[in-house]
Amino acid sequence: MAKLVRFGVSLDEQLLKRFDKRIQRKRYTNRSEAIRDLIRQELVMEQWQQDGQSVAAAITMVYDHHQRGLVGDLMEIQHDYHDLILSSQHIHLDHNHCLEVIVTKGSPSRLEELHSRLQAQRGVFHVGLSITTANP
Ligand code: NI
Structure with missing residues (x-):
């Protein structure tokens, strides 16, 4: 210590x-x-x-899976950032809504880019971004 x-x-x-x-x-x-x-x-x-530093972040996203084309579009976006994504978890919140928790690590600007692309999709209600350090 x-x-x-x-x-x-x-x-x-x-x-x-x-x-x-x-x-x-x-x-x-x-x-x-x-x-x-x-x-x-x-x-x-x-x-x-400081964009050169790698950070860790959890993205939490709630969306309506009945929105036409949304599930596929969200999947496409995540594949575009596959190098940032360490794991993801899908929870069926209720009949209409899904919660996804995406654990990421990478440069702040690319994480922000991923966050805004997810947020901009129609049928996505909220995307949270919780930042923490990758080098404590
Ligand atoms: Ni679901």
Whole structure:
């Protein structure tokens, strides 16, 4: 495990109160863990912005499988990005709707491209994109 380093932070009292309330709501046991997560989040966002870096992301997509041609079109798009897709899972949500979870790894700009192409299809209700790091 990496060596732990302590450092002091000066903060506006009101800001700290708001932060403490927030981390209480999120059930953090202490400020250190909450601050660590904020720093990690910031660093992941930085990787996302530097396009040379490879990131991991989960795409969640809900669509109406009765929409004419949609299932085939979604399949075609995923094949166009086969080099990014590590796995996918299909869940039949109800009689009309499907949920697909696509696990990906690759360059941020191509992942965003895949995300928008899926989102633009008629019959697709929502496509979520959850980014995380591929190099922690
Ligand atoms: Ni289905």
